[in-house]
Amino acid sequence: MNSEPSATVPTGDVAQFARGPRMRAWEWALWGAALLSWFVLPRQAPLLNEMAILALFAISLDLILGYAGIVSLGHAAFFGTGAYVAALFAKHFVADPVAGLAVAALAAAMLGLLTSVLVLRGSDLTRLMVTLGVALILYELANRFDKITGGADGLQGVVMGPLLGRFAFDMGGRVAYLYSLTVLIVLFFIARRVVHSPFGYGLRAIRDNPQRATAIGIGSNVRLAAVYTLAATYAGIAGALLAQTTGFASLDVYDFHRSADVLLVLVIGGVGWLYGGLIGAVLFTLMHEILSGLTPQYWQFWIGLLLIVLVLAGRGRIGRMARRLLPPRWRAAAGKDSP
Amino acid sequence: MTAPVLETRGLQKHFGGIVATQDVSFNLMRGARHALIGPNGAGKTTLVNLLTGLLVPSGGHIFLDGTDITAMPTHRRARKGLVRTFQINQLFDSLTPLESIALAIAEHRGSGAHFWRALARDAAVADEAAALLTRLHLADVMLVPTASLPYGKRRLLEIALALASQPRVLLLDEPVAGVPSTESREILDTLAALPADVTVLLIEHDMDLVFRFATHISVLVNGAILVEGTADEIARDARVRAVYLGDAVVGSRDG
Amino acid sequence: MLTILFDGVAYGMLLFLLASGLAVTLGLMNFVNLAHGAFAMAGGYLTAVLSNKLGMPFLLCLPLAFLFSALLGAALEPTLYRRLYRRPHLDQVLFSIGLVFMAVATVDFFFGSTQQFVRIPEFLRQRFEIGGASVGAYRLFIIVVCGILALALQAVLTRTRFGSRLRAAVDDPRVASGLGIDVNRIFLVTFAFGSGLAGLGGALGAEILGLDPTFPLKFMIYFLIVVAVGGTTTITGPLLASLLLGIADVAGKYYVPKLGAFMIYTVMIVVLMLRPQGLFARAGGR
Numbered sequence: 001m002n003s004e005p006s007a008t009v010p011t012g013d014v015a016q017f018a019r020g021p022r023m024r025a026w027e028w029a030l031w032g033a034a035l036l037s038w039f040v041l042p043r044q045a046p047l048l049n050e051m052a053i054l055a056l057f058a059i060s061l062d063l064i065l066g067y068a069g070i071v072s073l074g075h076a077a078f079f080g081t082g083a084y085v086a087a088l089f090a091k092h093f094v095a096d097p098v099a100g101l102a103v104a105a106l107a108a109a110m111l112g113l114l115t116s117v118l119v120l121r122g123s124d125l126t127r128l129m130v131t132l133g134v135a136l137i138l139y140e141l142a143n144r145f146d147k148i149t150g151g152a153d154g155l156q157g158v159v160m161g162p163l164l165g166r167f168a169f170d171m172g173g174r175v176a177y178l179y180s181l182t183v184l185i186v187l188f189f190i191a192r193r194v195v196h197s198p199f200g201y202g203l204r205a206i207r208d209n210p211q212r213a214t215a216i217g218i219g220s221n222v223r224l225a226a227v228y229t230l231a232a233t234y235a236g237i238a239g240a241l242l243a244q245t246t247g248f249a250s251l252d253v254y255d256f257h258r259s260a261d262v263l264l265v266l267v268i269g270g271v272g273w274l275y276g277g278l279i280g281a282v283l284f285t286l287m288h289e290i291l292s293g294l295t296p297q298y299w300q301f302w303i304g305l306l307l308i309v310l311v312l313a314g315r316g317r318i319g320r321m322a323r324r325l326l327p328p329r330w331r332a333a334a335g336k337d338s339p
Numbered sequence: 340m341t342a343p344v345l346e347t348r349g350l351q352k353h354f355g356g357i358v359a360t361q362d363v364s365f366n367l368m369r370g371a372r373h374a375l376i377g378p379n380g381a382g383k384t385t386l387v388n389l390l391t392g393l394l395v396p397s398g399g400h401i402f403l404d405g406t407d408i409t410a411m412p413t414h415r416r417a418r419k420g421l422v423r424t425f426q427i428n429q430l431f432d433s434l435t436p437l438e439s440i441a442l443a444i445a446e447h448r449g450s451g452a453h454f455w456r457a458l459a460r461d462a463a464v465a466d467e468a469a470a471l472l473t474r475l476h477l478a479d480v481m482l483v484p485t486a487s488l489p490y491g492k493r494r495l496l497e498i499a500l501a502l503a504s505q506p507r508v509l510l511l512d513e514p515v516a517g518v519p520s521t522e523s524r525e526i527l528d529t530l531a532a533l534p535a536d537v538t539v540l541l542i543e544h545d546m547d548l549v550f551r552f553a554t555h556i557s558v559l560v561n562g563a564i565l566v567e568g569t570a571d572e573i574a575r576d577a578r579v580r581a582v583y584l585g586d587a588v589v590g591s592r593d594g
Numbered sequence: 595m596l597t598i599l600f601d602g603v604a605y606g607m608l609l610f611l612l613a614s615g616l617a618v619t620l621g622l623m624n625f626v627n628l629a630h631g632a633f634a635m636a637g638g639y640l641t642a643v644l645s646n647k648l649g650m651p652f653l654l655c656l657p658l659a660f661l662f663s664a665l666l667g668a669a670l671e672p673t674l675y676r677r678l679y680r681r682p683h684l685d686q687v688l689f690s691i692g693l694v695f696m697a698v699a700t701v702d703f704f705f706g707s708t709q710q711f712v713r714i715p716e717f718l719r720q721r722f723e724i725g726g727a728s729v730g731a732y733r734l735f736i737i738v739v740c741g742i743l744a745l746a747l748q749a750v751l752t753r754t755r756f757g758s759r760l761r762a763a764v765d766d767p768r769v770a771s772g773l774g775i776d777v778n779r780i781f782l783v784t785f786a787f788g789s790g791l792a793g794l795g796g797a798l799g800a801e802i803l804g805l806d807p808t809f810p811l812k813f814m815i816y817f818l819i820v821v822a823v824g825g826t827t828t829i830t831g832p833l834l835a836s837l838l839l840g841i842a843d844v845a846g847k848y849y850v851p852k853l854g855a856f857m858i859y860t861v862m863i864v865v866l867m868l869r870p871q872g873l874f875a876r877a878g879g880r
Contacts, residue, residue: 009473013481014465017437021457071684118867124683125626126866129818133859136815140856198445198461199454205431205442211393212429216504217417217446256811260691267688272433301699307692311685312677 021196030275031185038178045173051285052180053241058265058277059191060234065263066272067195068227069207070119073128073259074135075235077115080253081138082108082236084149087158087249095161097169097179101240108236109229116225116232132256139254154250158243169245176245183241187234191274194230203227257300264303267310342405344369344538345390345421345508350399352382352389352562359385361563363399367508367538374541374553374570378582382562383542384426387510391423392416403508418447420507424514426542428497432486436477436496439485440468443503468503475499476525491522498526508538515545527552550574558582596727598845604733606840607740608802610833612795612813613820614747615788621826622763622784623679628690630792630817631810632697637663637793638805639701642710652714656797663793668786675785676778694810702807710805712797736798743791748829760784819862 037048057079064070086104094100118130142149149155162168169175194200205213206220213220243249252258261284269280291302343366352360359382367373375383388394390401392413400409408416431439444464445451459465472481475495480488485496498514514530515523530552533539543549549556549570556573558565560582566573573579616630637659644650644658678686720731751757762770763780771777796805803813816839824835839858846857 009466009469010478010481011469013437013478014469016482017441017465018459018462020459065684071687073687118863122866125620125818125822128626128683128687129815129822130863130866132815132818133863137856137859137863140859144852144856193457194454196457196459197454198442198451198458201434201438201442201458202446202451204433205439208431208433209429212425212431212500214413215391215417215423215425215429216443216500217414218451219412219414223452260695263688263691298699298703300695301703304692304695304697304699307688307695308674311681311689311692312674 021192027275030278034181034185038174038181042172042174045177047285047289049173049177049180049245051281052177052184053238053245054262054265054285055278055281056180056184056187056241057235057238057262058269058281059188059274060231060238061262061266062271062274062277063191063195063227063231063234065266066276067200067207068203068224070224070228071124071127072119072131073256073263074131074133075231075262076254076256076258077131077135077138078108078112078232078235079239079242079258079262080135080142081111082239083243083249083253084142084155084239085236086240087155087243088148090158090160090244091155095159096165097160097163097244100160100244101183101237104240104243105233105237108239109233111236112229112232113225116228119228120221120224132259135254135256135259139251142251142254150250152251154248154252155243156248158247158249160244160247173245180241180245183237187237188274188278191234195274199223199226261303264307267307341368343367343402344371344404345540346402347390348400348402350386350389350401351397352385352394353397359562360389360396361561363559363562363564365557365564365567367540369538370535371538372541372552372554373539374543374549374556375559376543376546376549376556377559377565381559383559384512385562386559387423387512387540387542390510391421417504420505421510422501422504422506422508423510424497424501424512426512426516428490428493430485430493430496430500433484435482435484436472436488436499437465437468437481439496440471440499440503441465443500444468444471447504471499471503475502475529476522490517491519494518495522495525498529502529506537509533509540511539511541511543513542513544515543515548596725597729598848599841600727600729601733602841602844603837604730604736604840605802605844606837607737607744608795608799609816609820609840610836611740611743612792612799613817613824613836614744614829614832615785615791616817617821617824617826617832618760618784618788620821622760623675623781625675625679626683626686626690627675628687628814628818629693629697629810630690630789631813632694633663633667633789634792634796634799634813635697635701635805635807635809636666636796637790638712638796638800638809639705639710640793641797641800642712642805645713646711652712652718655712656794659797660790660794663796664786664790666793667789668782671782671785672778676781694814697810698807705807707807710800712800712805714801732801736802739798744829744833751829756780756783815859815862819858823862823865 038045041048057075060078061072061075064072082104085107086100089100089103115134118134119127122130143151146152160169163175163179167175202213202218202223205216205218206223210220239253242253265280265284266276267280268283269278270276288299291299295302346366348364350360350363351358363386375386377383385394389396392408392411396409400407402408403416403419403421408419408421431442434442438458441458441461441464442451444467445453445458445461448464450461450464469478469481472478475498477492477495477499480492485493488496494514494517498511501509501511511530515526518526527548530539530541541549541552553570555568556570557567558573558579565582566576566578568576612631612634615633616627619625619627619630640662641652641655641659644655645652674689678689714732718732718735722729722731751761759770759775760780762773763775763777767777796809799805803809819839820832820835823839824832826832842861843855843858846853846855850857
């Protein structure tokens with residue numbers, strides 16, 4: 001051993017590490033504001049509902065893209081499956097929302113597990129294509145079996161029963177929003193725990209350096225399949241919420257633009273910290289509202305331009321610039337390595 | 340006689356027409372301090388890749404504690420205690436050293452797949468990680484993202500990651516390559532302090548290090564083992580000197 | 595059945611023409627350019643405008659379509675694409691999707707969303723009976739043109755100095771530039787040429803594939819399939835993949851119309867799972 005006295009372990013640093021998963025002040029503030037919005041903005045309930053659903057969808061993508069490094073161009077496959085299953089379940093079986101949610105979640109999970117084998121191997125391009133291909137296949141299938149799915153016109157007249165047997169969905173969408181928000185909060189905090197667990201760190205290790213991850217004993221295939229299934233479940237639940245709260249499901253739920261939009265949402269908010277999905281969803285929905293009012297058909301043009309600008313400016317750089325706007329105490333807490 | 344901890348029999352690897360590993364048979368006994376030397380391109384890293392499962396052999400077998408691991412995937416070999424370091428640092432750039440080491444320790448302890456309780460809240464793991472990092476003089480950068488670390492510290496972390504898995508057989512691929520002298524001393528001290536029952540195979544070009552550390556040496560040339568023996572025997576072997584003619588045998592630290 | 599084979603071959607050759615530029619771009623710059631279809635669309639719409647509004651003969655429009663898309667590519671490569679070569683694939687995907695969206699919206703704005711029709715000359719509208727197959731003159735024309743181009747491409751790649759430099763740059767850009775090969779210039783020329791081919795393909799394909807603002811999105815997956823299955827290191831790979839895809843698609847839509855494109859996607863997934871590097875990739879390439 002060397003002749004220096006052995007160094008002391010910096011227990012302060014270890015304590016700081018242990019505090020990592022703790023909820024920060026701004027997180028409480030954010031969720032408080034979200035709950036407050038239900039009381040304070042009753043007339044925006046439909047819009048807020050849209051935000052909540054999109055946020056959940058984006059978080060589901062973040063689980064595989066931000067944490068596991070799987071680039072997917074077809075995440076709508078799970079969203080759409082959840083939507084259709086929920087709509088069909090309500091129409092043909094039981095119109096109870098929570099039951100439908102559970103069934104849709106199960107369907108999406110099974111699809112996720114089945115297709116997870118496809119993304120375990122291969123390069124980024126392969127994964128892009130395979131995920132895109134799955135979404136396209138489902139789109140085609142939904143299109144072909146239009147007797148069941150309503151085809152291009154969509155599945156209409158999906159009437160939901162009262163939530164938990166007591167709270168009927170109102171015309172103003174307030175019950176719907178609270179429903180979606182509650183589901184979002186629950187699932188978010190579950191995801192948050194998963195991300196902070198050894199499993200979550202293992203995913204990041206696989207993303208950063210797959211070779212080294214195996215070298216420290218991580219069985220990548222099983223882990224990736226697990227998170228892919230989890231992400232699929234979340235996406236399916238988001239789709240189910242959409243179908244249940246709007247009473248409608250059409251081919252649009254499988255459309256490529258859904259997969260592209262959710263990717264953009266995540267890029268706007270920041271990939272790899274769950275709050276990115278949340279913030280991105282809020283900003284994206286607001287942008288859509290504003291721009292749709294101005295130039296309804298050419299929304300796609302502005303989205304495209306935004307994407308290009310974001311990429312050229314550098315996603316990391318934007319995040320750093322945004323963080324400089326926060327007050328100093330919040331800045332440290334909002335470091336991208338937290339939640 | 341006790342059985343070898345790690346053994347290969349007739350190990351082969353072809354890449355198309357190129358034979359990278361030719362009929363390599365050797366064994367390591369428990370607690371061995373064994374060096375693998377040879378000129379550039381001799382196939383040393385290929386051999387390590389075969390031993391750890393990153394490459395699939397074209398022929399031959401590998402045994403760990405008598406078990407045939409030839410078809411075993413890398414992560415299962417790692418769980419059995421066969422661990423390596425990489426010649427080019429392979430780290431987790433977005434994690435901090437504390438996070439990386441804690442993860443490796445958690446994996447070793449079997450809690451790697453736990454998905455509910457936070458890694459950071461596992462006090463035993465965190466303490467062990469902090470202690471290991473302190474031993475390797477990385478205490479001051481424990482919470483710095485790996486991507487921001489200077490090269491010497493990254494190399495130390497590379498070694499620390501391997502040690503975190505409490506290896507039984509440790510394969511070191513040029514551990515001090517390109518490392519500034521302060522950190523390389525720290526690395527060497529760490530290697531010297533390894534427990535006696537850990538079996539070490541060291542790939543190195545730096546002959547000072549080799550002769551200081553290794554009791555036995557194998558010389559690999561063109562994918563085949565030229566000669567094996569104790570450090571003294573190899574030092575005096577004329578064939579080895581001939582192979583190294585033109586190479587810097589009396590290597591400097593930056594070799 | 596021979597008719598189907600013939601139509602499938604024509605379709606496949608067209609796909610090859612369209613996708614070859616993407617194959618080279620991907621192989622050369624390792625850039626996932628999902629906007630490749632937009633260059634094809636540009637050539638198609640130019641041809642539509644020239645032949646319908648200005649009454650220009652169809653055959654003259656073809657080289658102009660090539661030129662237009664090539665210039666477009668030459669303009670975009672050094673200004674935008676080149677900045678992203680070293681970025682992660684996600685960034686490239688996002689960028690090219692953004693480009694597609696802008697292109698689609700722009701075309702929609704100026705031309706509306708209806709199908710564009712291109713006026714093809716009389717002599718290409720005939721049909722012949724050859725050996726039991728009903729052969730359309732236009733499809734025959736496509737096969738001939740694309741065949742000649744494929745041979746020319748192969749010749750350029752294997753027999754010329756530019757071709758050698760290109761192949762060197764594909765195999766290893768750093769080493770190639772170390773050998774004094776101006777890699778930037780090769781990238782520019784190749785990207786422009788690939789885009790030009792796409793434009794030509796768009797012009798030729800308007801009659802068979804249809805032409806509307808959603809063209810780049812509709813056919814994106816087909817180009818990707820050709821490149822993924824055929825590999826990016828040869829000409830013959832994508833060619834064979836395109837022919838396979840063309841025949842399979844035409845035959846599938848004829849014999850099993852209920853499943854249509856579904857078959858193609860399934861086959862693609864199966865192929866990628868079995869051989870992630872493509873069916874025809876040359877070993878040692880990327």
